[in-house]
Structures are given as C-alpha cells and as structure tokens.
Amino acid sequence: MPNPRKPERSVVTTCAYCGVGCGFKAETIGGRVVRMIPWKEGKANHGHSCVKGRFAFDYYDHPDRVRKPMVRNRIDEPWREVTWDEAFAHAAAELKRIQATYGSGSVGAVSSSRCTNEEIFLMQKFARVGLRNNNIDNCSRICHSPTQFGLSATLGAGAASQHFDSILQADVILVAGANPTEGHPVFGSLMKRRIREGARLLVIDPRRTETADSPHCRADVHLALRPGTNVAVLDSMAHVIVRERLYDEAFIRARCHWSEFEQWMQLVGDARYAPETVGPEAGLDPEDIRRAARIYAKGPRSTIYYGLGVTEHSQGSTGVMCLGNLALACGMLGREGVGVNPLRGQGNVQGGSCLGSWPHMFTGYRFVTDEAVRKSFEADWKIALDPEPGLRLPNMFDAAVAGTFKAIYIQGEDPVQSDPNQNHIVAAMRSMECVIVQDLYLTETAKFAHVFLPGSSSLEKNGTFTNAERRVSMVRKVVEPLAGLEDWQITVRMINAMGYPLHYDHPSQILDEVARLSPAYQGMSFPLIERLGSVQWPCNADAPEGTEVLHEKQFPRGRANFMLTQYVPTTERTDDRFPLLLTTGRILSQYNVGTQTRRTGNVAWYAEDVLDLHRSDAEARGIQDGDQVTVTSRYGETKLRARISEKMNPGVVYTTFHFAQSKANAVTSDLSDWATNCPEYKVTAVEVAKVPARTEAPQRVPAEAKS
C-alpha cells in the first residue's frame, strides 16, 4: 500500500533519553509502537524532537531484550531461566547470607537515572529498609554530583535556576563544558533560535564544537582552554569583573553577604588570576578572557548553561561554584533570562539526585545524620534506620577489591562500561559473591552478574521523570512490560523478599509518599501533573503549581554564599610518556553507553567510537585519517580509529564511550572530584600510536591484475 498505515492509539509520555525530557505521543498499531510524535504541549520541547527520541525507539522490542529472570551460581556458568519468585528468593537469600557472613555493610545498591522517580525512590528504600544500611548511590555520582554540591554551596539549591524557555529572554548565553546541539539537541535548537534573534554566545570548551563554531551558531568568544583549567579560567573572568568593577553591588548587598564577597574579591582579584597569567597556562589569549568577562557582566541578561565539561574534573565542584559566584557577582539570578543551569545527561538525573538515592541523604537533600529528618522517615516506614552514612559508588568498588564489599543490586546501570578505570571496576565485580543486575539487555556489567532481573523500558511503565529544569512529567505505559513486571514492581518484590512488607497499587502512591516526606515535592501528585501537564519543583503551599524561576525573592538559605574557589591543578599531568590530554564526550546520534541507541538505526551516523586529534599531533606520529591507533594512559590501553579533526587543538585528543568494544574507559583515570568523587573523565594524559599494519593483512591487488 502506498499510503502509510494510520496509528490506532496514542499515549502522551516523556522521552527517556537526555535531560531535556521532551513530551512525546507514542503511537501504536496492533500493540506495537510505530511512531513517536513530539507533543506540542510539552513545555520542554513545544513540538520539537531529535533523532533519538523521535526515531530511535526500536530498542524496546529488540531481540536482545531479556524476557525471563535468570540466575547462575558463578559467572563462568551459563544463565538459567527461572520464575520471578525463584529469582527474588535466590537474590534475597544470597544478600542475607552475605550480610550474615560479612556484616550488614557488605552489600549495597545503585539506582539509575533512566528509571522513574518512583523507582529511584524505591531503590533507596530497598537499601534502607531491606539491607538496613545506607549503601545506596546513584549514577549522578559520576556526572552531576558536583552540581548538587557546588550549586547548593553557593545558591542553596542543587538544580537549574530557570526553565528552558527562559533562554529566549537572554541577551548573553555562556555555555561551559557542554555541547547542547549534540548532547541536548532540542534545547540546542531553542538556544540557536535565540542566537538568531541576536543574543551573544560565549563558549568555554576545549573543542571547536558545533555549538562554538558552525554556520548558524558561532560563539562571539570561544575560550578553547586546555582540559583541566576550567577553574583558573573562570576565576580569571571573575578577576576581570572585580578589577574592572563590573559587579552588581546592589544585588550583592541585597542578596548575598558583603563580607563574603570581599573575601572572594580578594582571592580572585589576586594577580595570579590575571588573564595575562592564566591565559598562557590555559592556552588562551588573555584578551579573550577579558572580552568574555565583560560581555557576561554587561548582560543585561546573561545566562549560564553548563555540562559535564565543568563537573567531571578533580575540581568539578569548584568549577560549579565558580559559575555560581559569577552569576551572584553580576546579579544574574532570580529573574527571566539569567541563571545558572546544568544540562543533565540522562533523562532523570535530576530525579536521581532529588529522590534520596545518596549514601548520606534522604529525599530533598536532607542528611541521614539529622535525627529529626531520620525520625520522620522511621515514623512513616515503621522501622529503625541506620544513622551512619553509607558507601559512595566508587567506595563500594574499592571495598569490593579490598574484600569487604560482597554484593550489589544494580538498577539500569552499566558501570563496567561507563565508569572510569575499567580494569579496577572489573576487578571489583569479579571479587563480589552476588551481583544483581536489573536491565533491558545483558550489558557489559551483566557479564559479571549472578542474578539478572529483566527490567522494563520507559514505554512499558508508569511513573514520572524530573528533567534538567526541575520539571516533573508523566511517563505513561504504552505497551505491557516485555518481561511482565514494571521496574518499580521488581524493586517492591525485592524489598518484600528481604522481609519488609510493602505494597503499592500504582506508582502514584509512591509519589504521594515522596511528597509526604520531602518539602520540595510536598504538593506534587499524579492528579496535579495530569492537570498541568508537568510541574517544576519546588511545589508546595507557597507554590501550589510549582516554580519556574528559582531565587526570585530570596535564596533557600535567605542569602547566597560566595565560595572561595582557589585553582588547584589536577595531578593528572602530561609528561614525555603521555604527552597528550584525552577528553571524552558525546555525539548526537548515540546515547550514553549506547545500550539503546546501538540497537537502532542510529548506527547509520555513528557506528563506532573514534579518536579525534589535530593534524599536527597525527603527523608527528605518522597517523593518517582512518588508521587504527592505540591510546595508552597510566591506567590502561584501548584501540580506536583515528580521525583528523579541525575541532581539536594541538595536544588534545577526544573520544566518546558509546560502544563497549572501544573501551574508552579502560584509559580514563581514577582521579575524581575532591568533594563528591565524580570521576575526572575529562582529563587523562595519554599517548597515541599507530597500530603497525598486520603482516598477514591481505595485499591490495594491483588494478591491472583484475583484467
């Protein structure tokens, strides 16, 4: 038939890919999803979409989906399909055995930012009431934990200050360590729309990204700094602002502590942060730093959007604080068109952060050590809770290698591929006695698992996601879960198997529990979200329909804080053996570890990870475009295909980690953020060498021999 088939049914839901959280209508024929149509009423996307959310949904019923629970005693044994009851009984028995043998703290859990708020909340509840400890972490540990820490320290709230549409009222847009047109494409389009209308663009990124330099999006100033010098450069911009008196004194006096500002001014005003000093160290023209600082300070409405290029450093938290300080100093907070905004990688990183999936915090960023808070949870859950903070994710792996951590329940995460220093993670996984993986596919991590719980994709369950602008939107079930259970049901059954009775009829009751126990979510409920389409937290008695712009009248703590942000260079240095700096990132068509997008037509654009490098670095090593090269660091080695790229500065190389076989994280270091342990993915000293042509490689047949 030449005319297309007409979809029979349509369900409005939220895209599960990046942190933009676009609204979509999932359309089905005969119970199968055939089309995802961007929803015009989606407040994050207004009817727009990108190649991932719009088209790359085939992963959901890919033959690789695991449809039955499986167990095995040892990781070298084949998997054995079992019933759900057997799987839960086996997993719980193992966890209890291990706790009895090695102690209560020898087990833990990790939640996923691809799961719903309700599922993340249940994972931390699993650790606290099922394992009876606080060994619970979430994957924002390895991406945006510095955001939570750095923005809380300065502004009092670890989340974006604006809504996305606010950028349409900005005069100056500062993008730091992010590439929205590839990483957050729908927001990238909104940003480009504003740039076409005349907003000025400042970009801080070591690469000449599409955001920094493309025909319809070109930075007024692009600070292509050396990886690892963010804090120095941001302090240097602050230096210009204080030395040239470009700060907003009235705002600082009204909304901050003047004495703190003076202390900060003394630090960044020091000659060591002068552009003339920082410029050469960061590989920048000092005049560019001055121009960027002046444009930002002048505004009148300047906004900051930043990504993992700021957070994934040994001074990641400091970098985030630098951005908070800059906005405070210039009065760029508390109104439309300004603000400081993290661009979140996975669909529900903000939710992962808010829902108490932390070893030291309950929902709403309240400490487990705070007795009053803990008591409120104990009263609701009717169980005594551990007052001691638990292990962070990297500490769990360290403890596993040390032999004191023996079991982990991993929800929708693939640390073997995604976490840094892969060899270390593999050693940790091998040393555990029970690894429980809940995922869609047999991932790299599942190779080391003893129990596999087949999860449900976001098309197969009900719940909510919180996007990068704090917007809580509905995830609605479009098709029945392929393996029979929605992820929240799996975790409930795990909690039950651990001996804690618990029952929910619907995820809305889980959100009600979150609302009951967390001030920022107080007014949140499924009926409210149904009525308004989506709701930005805080949502409470003062803001019954949510809050679009934070900090309008005051900061959560009353006044905001200037934090002292001294530049301390990373100990990851180049030397004669490792003279190049490797930095990592994302591309448009693939998503994160690629488990979903690699199983879709998106491989037409990007079928493997490649190593981008500057022509001069390639020529010095005899490398030509397309050659296989080895990338070696102090931590490991991998092989990639080289691509000579004008986006790179000499001395800096770049790759992505979307494909398991490229093992990009075999190379990355185990250094991490001083405050939050967020890995330093963005700076690794490496050497690149051409792989010698294999002698048995087929010889090219001379053209004339063919005839």
Next chain:
Amino acid sequence: MWSELRRLRDDVDYGTPPRDGAPVSLTVDGVPVTVPAGSSVMLAATSCRKSVPKLCATDTLEAFGSCRVCLVEIEGRRGFPAACTTPVEAGMVVRTQSPRLQELRKGVMELYLSDFPASEVPGGWSELHEVMAATGVTTSPYPTGQNHLDAPVDESNPYFLFDPAKCIVCSRCVRACEEVQGTFALTVAGRGFQSKIVASQGERFLDSECVSCGACVQACPTHSLVEKSLFEGGYHRAQPPQA
C-alpha cells in the same frame, strides 16, 4: 516569545504561531472573536472553530502564504487575501465561506492534484487528504502532462523517506529545518515547475547536513516526507499513470 510557544495546543493547529499582543476584536463568519494583536486572520478563524483550509501553514512556523487555499474575503478589501499572512485588525469582518471562495479553492486543489499520484488519493490521511475532503476535490480535470510522478524516492535516511511525487513544494519542511531545528539543511532548488525540495546541495538526506530531528517529517502536509515505520514490507510507490 516563550509564552507564545506555550499557547500551542496539541489538538488544534492555529495555522500561524500564537501571539502575545493586546486584544483585538473582529468577526469571522458573523461570530465575534478576540485575539492578541499580531495574530493572523487564520488564527482568529481557528480560535472560533471556523476552519479555513490550509496546506503551507502550521502554527509552529511563521506564515508563508504560498499554497493559496486559505483565501478569505474581508469586507472593504479588494481581492481574496490569504488568511495566514493577513494580520487581524480591530473591527475586521471576515468571511471564510462563499461560493466564490469555494470555486477558487477548488481550482487550486485541482492544480495540486494534477501532479499528485491519483492512486494515493483514496485511503490517505495526510493534511492534503483532509483538505481534499473539506473542498470536495479528489480528482483533477486536467489531462496528464508534465509531472513529478516518477521522480526518484530518497530512502537513504534510516527512519524516514522523501517521495517527491507527493511533494507540493509548500516549503514547510524547509522552514521547519530553519525555524524549529536551526540546521538549514533543506532548500527549494529551481524555479517554477522545476522547483523541488533538496537537502544540502542536492545530496541524499543521509549525506546532507540533516541531523534527522524529524521536524520536516512532522511539518509535511502530504506524507511526502514520512516515517518508514508506517509501512509494512517497505515502500512501494504507486505506478505513474500511463500516458
């Protein structure tokens, strides 16, 4: 600007983007309606449920005025202004239906259908098919002449295809690529009868700057750009009529 985007509704296509101006009152087919200044006559008509047929207009894109099916009558004005490109004015009296308008729209639709695969008229559900139903035109009286019915289909993109035989060159895809996505990968090449939609410099979609965001597919009113997932067993285009 941002609050205008938020006025978009999923179940309504206002035809032109909602605006934020001061209220302006007018009547459409005798019904009084008040809309923000800067709105089009088409938006005013849609707001009071008077549907004006349209092909090149949609409310996520700025008005363009190329398809000529949204013609209306406005008291005190000569001719038949396009509802999409005419801004509202206070006291305006608009008529969306009259024998003369019907005749004009029919004439335009017959021209479109003279270069559209006849075999794909029945059973279709695109916006073009809706306008066919609204105007009662499903055939063209013209003899088979020069046409685009055997222009090659571009199936290079993994997710959508472009069949120029169904294209009416309304340029919604081109404008979506510019205004919504901001990539500017598409353009109209050539003039008059020769004009056609091309990606980059006449490359295949997959080889062009296209980032496959889907905005063009979303915007296309004729299913000329359409998701491959809606076809079972591949895309088999209709045979061109025998001369």
